[in-house]
Amino acid sequence: MSNDQVNEKQKQYWKKNLRLILSLLAVWFLVSLFAGVILAKPLSNVSFFELPLSFWFAHQGSIIVFVILIFIYAIRMDRLDKEFGAEEVILTEKDEKGDES
Amino acid sequence: MTVEALTLTLVVITFGIYIYIGWWAKVKDTSNFFVAGNEIPAMANGAAIAADWMSAASFLSMAGLISFLGYDGTIYLMGWTGGYVLLALLLAPYLRKFGRYTVPDFIGDRYYSNKTRAVAAIATLFISLTYVAGQMRGVGIVFSRYLQVDIVVGVLIGMAIVAFFAVLGGMKGITWTQVIQYFVLIIAFIIPAVAISLQLTGNPVPQLAFTFSDIAESLSQLQVDLGMTEFLEPFTNMTGLNVFLVTLTLMIGTAGLPHVIVRFYTVKDVRSARWSAGWALIFIALLYLTAPVIGVFAKYNLIDTLNETDITEARDISWVSKWEETGLLTLDDKNGDGTLNFMNENSPDNEVMIDKDIIVLSTPEVAELAPIVIALVAAGGLAAALSTASGLLLAMSSAVSHDLYYRIFRPDATEKQRLAVGRIMIFLAVILAGYFGINPPGFVGEVVAFAFGLAAASLFPAILLGIFDKRMNRQGATWGIIVGLVFTLTMILLMRSVQVFGTETQVLENFLGVDALGIGAVGALFNFIIAFVVSRMTSPPPEEISQMVEDIRLPNITKKE
Numbered sequence: 130m131s132n133d134q135v136n137e138k139q140k141q142y143w144k145k146n147l148r149l150i151l152s153l154l155a156v157w158f159l160v161s162l163f164a165g166v167i168l169a170k171p172l173s174n175v176s177f178f179e180l181p182l183s184f185w186f187a188h189q190g191s192i193i194v195f196v197i198l199i200f201i202y203a204i205r206m207d208r209l210d211k212e213f214g215a216e217e218v219i220l221t222e223k224d225e226k227g228d229e230s
Numbered sequence: 231m232t233v234e235a236l237t238l239t240l241v242v243i244t245f246g247i248y249i250y251i252g253w254w255a256k257v258k259d260t261s262n263f264f265v266a267g268n269e270i271p272a273m274a275n276g277a278a279i280a281a282d283w284m285s286a287a288s289f290l291s292m293a294g295l296i297s298f299l300g301y302d303g304t305i306y307l308m309g310w311t312g313g314y315v316l317l318a319l320l321l322a323p324y325l326r327k328f329g330r331y332t333v334p335d336f337i338g339d340r341y342y343s344n345k346t347r348a349v350a351a352i353a354t355l356f357i358s359l360t361y362v363a364g365q366m367r368g369v370g371i372v373f374s375r376y377l378q379v380d381i382v383v384g385v386l387i388g389m390a391i392v393a394f395f396a397v398l399g400g401m402k403g404i405t406w407t408q409v410i411q412y413f414v415l416i417i418a419f420i421i422p423a424v425a426i427s428l429q430l431t432g433n434p435v436p437q438l439a440f441t442f443s444d445i446a447e448s449l450s451q452l453q454v455d456l457g458m459t460e461f462l463e464p465f466t467n468m469t470g471l472n473v474f475l476v477t478l479t480l481m482i483g484t485a486g487l488p489h490v491i492v493r494f495y496t497v498k499d500v501r502s503a504r505w506s507a508g509w510a511l512i513f514i515a516l517l518y519l520t521a522p523v524i525g526v527f528a529k530y531n532l533i534d535t536l537n538e539t540d541i542t543e544a545r546d547i548s549w550v551s552k553w554e555e556t557g558l559l560t561l562d563d564k565n566g567d568g569t570l571n572f573m574n575e576n577s578p579d580n581e582v583m584i585d586k587d588i589i590v591l592s593t594p595e596v597a598e599l600a601p602i603v604i605a606l607v608a609a610g611g612l613a614a615a616l617s618t619a620s621g622l623l624l625a626m627s628s629a630v631s632h633d634l635y636y637r638i639f640r641p642d643a644t645e646k647q648r649l650a651v652g653r654i655m656i657f658l659a660v661i662l663a664g665y666f667g668i669n670p671p672g673f674v675g676e677v678v679a680f681a682f683g684l685a686a687a688s689l690f691p692a693i694l695l696g697i698f699d700k701r702m703n704r705q706g707a708t709w710g711i712i713v714g715l716v717f718t719l720t721m722i723l724l725m726r727s728v729q730v731f732g733t734e735t736q737v738l739e740n741f742l743g744v745d746a747l748g749i750g751a752v753g754a755l756f757n758f759i760i761a762f763v764v765s766r767m768t769s770p771p772p773e774e775i776s777q778m779v780e781d782i783r784l785p786n787i788t789k790k791e
Contacts, residue, residue, distance in 0.1 A: 199504075
């Protein structure tokens with residue numbers, strides 16, 4: 130592979146990574162600060178089983194979603210690494226510490 | 231066996247295990263000492279992070295704190311978990327790829343400056359020191375409460391144990407001890423929660439019982455009837471703006487805490503760094519999803535049992551008399567009608583005073599669990615305090631021995647010298663932490679505001695920009711850190727002047743309505759703005775730094791040719 134091709138590939142990998150991060154962070158914000166704080170009052174009147182919806186998000190739901198978000202990221206990035214052939218080289222990474230090429 | 235004998239037995243057994251692991255994990259080189267030789271499996275690292283993260287305060291006080299804060303208790307629930315999403319997505323994989331030993335390592339290399347490295351090292355020291363003092367105090371309190379040992383003796387025993395496995399085993403010893411400590415503390419936390427949940431609702435899963443029963447609603451109603459704040463109503467204790475900013479500060483502060491970040495250097499590759507963040511949050515969430523349930527159920531149970539009960543009858547209940555003796559529960563029939571009347575905590579006519587710590591501590595007895603569970607809670611509290619202390623001590627030791635001594639003053643130091651300095655530093659840090667545990671500074675309760683505010687305003691933005699903004703240079707990052715740090719520190723000092731300087735009144739009430747605990751988010755915003763503006767007005771970073779940023783962004787593609 131030529132250098133240009135490698136650079137192009139790197140750019141694509143990074144762009145996909147950024148898009149994934151941004152969409153997951155949007156969900157992160159929606160379930161925590163948005164649903165639990167900004168919409169705390171209005172969502173107090175909506176019930177989620179026996180609890181007000183905003184209270185449930187603030188005390189339970191947001192934390193559950195946080196866990197799911199991190200695992201989605203780990204799984205999707207594993208897939209992305211594979212797609213870009215990034216994971217094979219991990220084996221050699223230790224030997225090449227400090228190699229900037 | 232009595233509760234005391236059981237507690238003593240359990241404490242001795244768990245301490246024996248910690249010491250054994252310290253001996254087993256003894257290390258001979260700096261890589262093992264600082265980052266456990268990069269060979270901790272992702273799941274074990276997750277458990278170690280969780281134990282490191284959950285302190286004596288999370289274990290003993292958080293459920294109680296939430297039971298008094300009601301809805302607004304979410305600042306701790308979301309604040310102390312949400313940061314892990316930021317860590318997993320924005321920092322951990324890249325720092326692992328960078329692959330050195332500490333946070334100042336990254337900041338110093340990325341911003342090609344030993345001055346910036348020194349600033350980061352000093353911030354690390356300061357953040358960890360403020361944080362560790364409370365942990366040693368926690369050890370002393372658990373000892374004195376359960377084993378009737380003097381607090382000073384308790385702190386000394388705790389110091390000896392931590393010193394043993396931390397000096398000998400470094401990060402490797404600390405990590406494997408923390409894995410065990412996690413399981414001790416989580417079992418101790420979950421058993422009483424399941425029991426009280428079964429007792430009140432017949433449902434053994436606390437989180438489900440919380441969502442599908444009317445206990446929370448009943449507590450809220452009960453509190454309104456008694457003139458307290460409505461439990462389920464938002465912003466009864468803090469303004470909405472403060473709930474927002476405090477939560478945000480705790481989130482980004484979490485992601486900027488050096489002793490948490492360094493854990494991601496201990497795994498073998500980038501992939502493991504991502505996964506271990508997930509495991510860490512699962513392990514943490516087990517406690518954080520249970521704490522609000524315990525808070526609500528235990529408080530409901532307490533009010534329900536004691537309110538309008540005959541005072542002599544109440545004192546016949548064994549746990550009531552026991553906790554009344556410790557002073558954590560005060561019964562006082564002020565109006566002389568022979569029955570207890572709950573009221574707003576601040577009302578002069580209130581006849582029952584509950585200390586927030588009692589919520590977790592008394593649950594096993596209130597739920598009539600076997601004495602072994604009470605002993606387990608004591609061992610769990612100790613595990614929580616010791617595991618957090620040891621992680622912090624390593625962060626302090628590495629800031630001095632690795633960042634300041636080796637990277638700045640003696641780059642020619644041999645491996646042997648570096649390891650020796652690391653060991654001496656961790657030993658000194660234990661002594662310093664013990665000193666503060668025995669003589670806590672007056673403002674020990676305020677350290678949370680300092681540690682999280684400073685981490686949020688200084689380290690988090692500098693690391694984030696170092697990864698995601700290739701154009702960020704030395705000048706931008708350094709000025710950003712300085713402005714964020716100075717602003718946050720000044721604001722907290724002015725707002726906490728009563729506790730820190732002993733002034734009559736607060737010099738500053740708040741900053742545009744923002745409290746001390748939430749000011750870190752504002753400081754972080756200033757850091758980002760200043761860093762961006764200054765970096766665009768000065769020359770771009772050297773070519774090799776851009777190359778380094780490219781390199782850390784990819785798990786390994788660059789090496790494929």
